[in-house]
Amino acid sequence: MKIALIGATGFVGTPILSELLARGHQVTVLARTPSKLPAQTGLTVVQADALDAQQVAKAVTGHDAVISAYNPGWTEPNIHDLHLQASQAIVEGVKASGVKRLLVVGGAGSLFVAPGLQLVDTAEFPAQYKQGALAAREALNQLKLETTLDWSFVSPPIGLAPGERSGKYRVGADELLAGQGGQPAGISAPDLAVAIVDEIEAPRHVQKRFTVAN
Secondary structure (H helix, E strand, C coil): CEEEEECCCCCCHHHHHHHHHHCCCEEEEEECCHHHCCCCCCEEEEECCCCCHHHHHHHHCCCCEEEECCCCCCCCCCHHHHHHHHHHHHHHHHHHHCCCEEEEECCCCCCEEECCEEHHHCCCCCHHHHHHHHHHHHHHHHHCCCCCCEEEEEECCCEEECCCCCCCCEEECCECCECHHHCECEEEHHHHHHHHHHHHHCCCCCCEEEEEEC
């Protein structure tokens, strides 16, 4: 497949790119600084800003799917507004391009930990991640109103961390998945990438949010 990837140099985007290329897909990465990405077989890098819908549309035209792992960075003081601005520009750009399939990588904050209670609204939620999590939840709520795109939104579990690729994962819907002893489940970034590429290759969550964990 021809797949456009946004956020390819980030913590989640890097293993997504590796997984896509390992499976033989043709990948176009949208990057503000293309020189950050070394040349690889199957990889094309184009200069584009995810905050600009016209640039997104031009870059992704002709692709089979778009994956957005965009994150302004947890230390970015304006993370909330930048995240939302990019989310809206990416959706507008993908729609304008004619590409129907969009998978967005979100956060765990919008997962439910009890009826009517999302993780981001709990007292224990870390303050340093709150604004980014609130923006990701708002982006999901906006996507839920989108009827023309075949979108999916994946929320990783709390324990998203570096690790090995096992190729195994569990799938959930809107609730935080539990691990051993009732503790929150985790997943390695490479296994999250496996789940994302599996969803692109064989869609099971069209116009839905889903979560995964080891």
